[in-house]
Each structure stands twice: as C-alpha cells, then as structure tokens.
Amino acid sequence: MTIFIPTPLRQFTGGKDAVEVNAATIAAALDELTATYPDLRKHLFTAEGKVRAFVNIYLNDEDVRYLPEKDATKVSPTDTLSIIPSIAGGCPPREREVGAESPRRSESSICLRDHEYGYPAN
Numbered sequence: 071m072t073i074f075i076p077t078p079l080r081q082f083t084g085g086k087d088a089v090e091v092n093a094a095t096i097a098a099a100l101d102e103l104t105a106t107y108p109d110l111r112k113h114l115f116t117a118e119g120k121v122r123a124f125v126n127i128y129l130n131d132e133d134v135r136y137l138p139e140k141d142a143t144k145v146s147p148t149d150t151l152s153i154i155p156s157i158a159g160g161c162p163p164r165e166r167e168v169g170a171e172s173p174r175r176s177e178s179s180i181c182l183r184d185h186e187y188g189y190p191a192n
Contacts, residue, residue, distance in 0.1 A: 073153065089107075
C-alpha cells in the first residue's frame, strides 16, 4: 500500500512524498513506516504509542478514527493512507488602528506550532 507523507514530515523520509509498505492492517502499515523511518515516530505517536491528537490518518478517503476497527482495519496493496497534520493553534489577537476615526479592532493571525512538525521553534 502507499502512505502519503505531508510536506512538513518529508524531511524524515528522505524527501519522499509517498512510501510503499506491505502490511495487513493500518497499524502494521504505520509500524513498518516508522521502523523504516524511525525519526518519524515521535512526530506521529505519543510516548504511549497512540497517534498524536493533531495527526489525522485517512484510509483512502475515510478517517481512521471513525472506522469500526480503527487502526486494526485490514488493508490491501491498492489502498492508500494519508497522513494529515492538523493546523492548530493561533496567536493572541493584536490590536491595530483601523482608521483615524475607527475604534480599535482585533486582528487575529494563525500561528502554527512548527516545532511539533519538526521545524525549530523561534
């Protein structure tokens, strides 16, 4: 089966955007992936071995969290797994002047927690 690797995690797979694995279940596929690319493990799993809350895994187009057998679901060689990191977080609102006669308004921005995806924190 093919596992699609998102851009922020490709640095842990030698730049590959997809990896082929031979596995019987979703869990076995992820195990093979992280056995081949061990630096990827900490970005996908907690210390307890659970998929991190901000990582979404899709079997073909189905969210694994909602499959009846979850990661024990059987897979075939033609299936695909997609790893989709959540975009989370946010910055505290900052104040800016909208106009000379306008009241101050809040403007928000998105702040990604890059260190969770393998990028250094600022």
